[in-house]
Amino acid sequence: MASRSKGKQYHPEATPVTDNPKHLERLGVYPFLFITYAVLAPLASNLDQIPTALAVRAWLVLLVAAAAGLLLLYALFRDWMYAAYLVFLAAVFFFTFGHLARLAQDRLSILDDRRNMLFFLAGWAILMLILSLKPVWSALGGRTWMAPFFNIVCLVVLVVPVYQVATASLPLDPSPATASISASQSLPADTSIPGLDCSSTPDIYYIILDAYSGADVLDELYGLDNRPFLDSLRSKGFYVADESHTNYTQTIFSIPAALNFDYIDVPTGNQEDGQYFLKRINENTLMRLLKQCGYRIAVLESGFYYTDQMDADLRLTGSGILNEFEGLLLADSPAGILAEALNLEPPAESYAAHRQRVLDGFNQLKRAYQVPGPIFVFAHLITPHPPFIFDAKGGQIDVARGYSIGDGDDFTGTLDEYRTGYAGQVQFANRKLEQAIDSILASSDEPPVIIIQGDHGAGSGLDWDSPDLTCLWERASILNAYYLAGEAPDQLYPSISPVNSFRVVLNTIFGTDLPLLPDRTYFTSHRLERQAIDITADRDSFANCVLPNQ
Numbered sequence: 001m002a003s004r005s006k007g008k009q010y011h012p013e014a015t016p017v018t019d020n021p022k023h024l025e026r027l028g029v030y031p032f033l034f035i036t037y038a039v040l041a042p043l044a045s046n047l048d049q050i051p052t053a054l055a056v057r058a059w060l061v062l063l064v065a066a067a068a069g070l071l072l073l074y075a076l077f078r079d080w081m082y083a084a085y086l087v088f089l090a091a092v093f094f095f096t097f098g099h100l101a102r103l104a105q106d107r108l109s110i111l112d113d114r115r116n117m118l119f120f121l122a123g124w125a126i127l128m129l130i131l132s133l134k135p136v137w138s139a140l141g142g143r144t145w146m147a148p149f150f151n152i153v154c155l156v157v158l159v160v161p162v163y164q165v166a167t168a169s170l171p172l173d174p175s176p177a178t179a180s181i182s183a184s185q186s187l188p189a190d191t192s193i194p195g196l197d198c199s200s201t202p203d204i205y206y207i208i209l210d211a212y213s214g215a216d217v218l219d220e221l222y223g224l225d226n227r228p229f230l231d232s233l234r235s236k237g238f239y240v241a242d243e244s245h246t247n248y249t250q251t252i253f254s255i256p257a258a259l260n261f262d263y264i265d266v267p268t269g270n271q272e273d274g275q276y277f278l279k280r281i282n283e284n285t286l287m288r289l290l291k292q293c294g295y296r297i298a299v300l301e302s303g304f305y306y307t308d309q310m311d312a313d314l315r316l317t318g319s320g321i322l323n324e325f326e327g328l329l330l331a332d333s334p335a336g337i338l339a340e341a342l343n344l345e346p347p348a349e350s351y352a353a354h355r356q357r358v359l360d361g362f363n364q365l366k367r368a369y370q371v372p373g374p375i376f377v378f379a380h381l382i383t384p385h386p387p388f389i390f391d392a393k394g395g396q397i398d399v400a401r402g403y404s405i406g407d408g409d410d411f412t413g414t415l416d417e418y419r420t421g422y423a424g425q426v427q428f429a430n431r432k433l434e435q436a437i438d439s440i441l442a443s444s445d446e447p448p449v450i451i452i453q454g455d456h457g458a459g460s461g462l463d464w465d466s467p468d469l470t471c472l473w474e475r476a477s478i479l480n481a482y483y484l485a486g487e488a489p490d491q492l493y494p495s496i497s498p499v500n501s502f503r504v505v506l507n508t509i510f511g512t513d514l515p516l517l518p519d520r521t522y523f524t525s526h527r528l529e530r531q532a533i534d535i536t537a538d539r540d541s542f543a544n545c546v547l548p549n550q
Helices: 021-026 030-045 054-077 080-107 114-132 134-139 146-169 215-222 227-235 251-259 273-282 285-292 324-331 334-341 351-370 415-443 472-476 498-509
Strands: 204-209 296-300 375-381 449-453 480-484
Touching: 030 054, 030 080, 030 146, 030 324, 054 080, 054 324, 080 114, 080 134, 080 146, 080 334, 114 134, 204 351, 204 415, 215 415, 215 472, 227 415, 251 273, 251 285, 251 498, 285 296, 285 375, 296 351, 351 375, 351 415, 415 449, 449 498, 480 498
Parallel strands: 204 375, 204 449, 296 375
Antiparallel strands: 449 480
């Protein structure tokens, strides 16, 4: 009879899962999928304000950090599946705390106290620590069903943001019926204009108040009589174009059209949208002409990526290390909440930082005359556009949800909240703007040129998917006012639109003879990529407009 071995018996089923390389395929990829979702979800909600490229660095850094954490935790615990779970919990803690805190603030007024917010953060951290204990993980089915379950859940929730970002980023052929919008009177590529006379070089202020609607809209939709403010402008020598409309319903189109004083084409073929618009803003015709006349270009940074990248001689506000999207991610993290609670420097993309940018913008505008001239001041102020963080007197409004500047049906509040907040923020902007104008006029050595415009109107009735579902009257109507170095040229008229603004300035101040273009309006949207739909005939339509008494 053969003798039995007295050595240790080998039982395959007893081999630790974590020590056998054959079980590596059971490692969950859900931490990396969750991080991808955490990056794409806020990007998809802000595609009209933030280019996709700004998210790449944050995504790669987070993936590398997660991989490094996974390796470190495996070295400590010799268990890939448990290590993946711990990385996932860390990501959940970082990316969900802000949203939970804002939700709790909305439901529990006690969290308005900053110290209580710190207790809430401590409680969330303790809960994560409890869940991270290995016995808890095992009891929750960590080794059996957790990885496949979270893999599937993360893949499912990724579908919508992946689709939204992909459709906004991939080069799609435009519809022939809506893509061609070039003007018949385009300028030469070298921007040389016959008759340009640089003998008179007044300082020029171009002030864009984002989403500022015309007086008729403010009166009928928002119950706000804006005549006292407009009369104040007229008393200072401004011409107010009472029937003005935007040329485009989206900032990314309207600003380059105004600066190039021409309609622009939509991107086509393999053109990268972000670079396309950056080039039209950075290499705009107006600034190149003004530099020929010895102007210095001063840009007031607003937090809007495309205008903040403008080639300028002077920036009137500073910028941080993080880009706009990275600040957005940080704003609702524990770091962002702690910064607000402890009165530290807030993340760039937070309500506190947004509030400070707007206040600094108006203050810098009042002092811009101190820059040795002649100067062209480009001031894009993201107000009265959401978020609504100022009341009519400039008091602080606390928003009980994560930071967002979404407008139209991207706005996450109610219609009443939009209308109340917007009306108050218009009054706040009026007061700050009057102070800035008074300072500019009183301090200028010679009468300046000041143009005040909304890049488009308000968006309480805006549906980004379709002009047929949008209150076009509200979105197309804009504030448009001109102070032309004390002159009142007959080229100004009630329905003049931004595309003709600097044609009039060049003709009046610099002796050119540029023809004025037809004042047309196009519907553009981050959800209708590479389309510009002519709505000129319908821009005063009341269809889809909900009046307050309805």
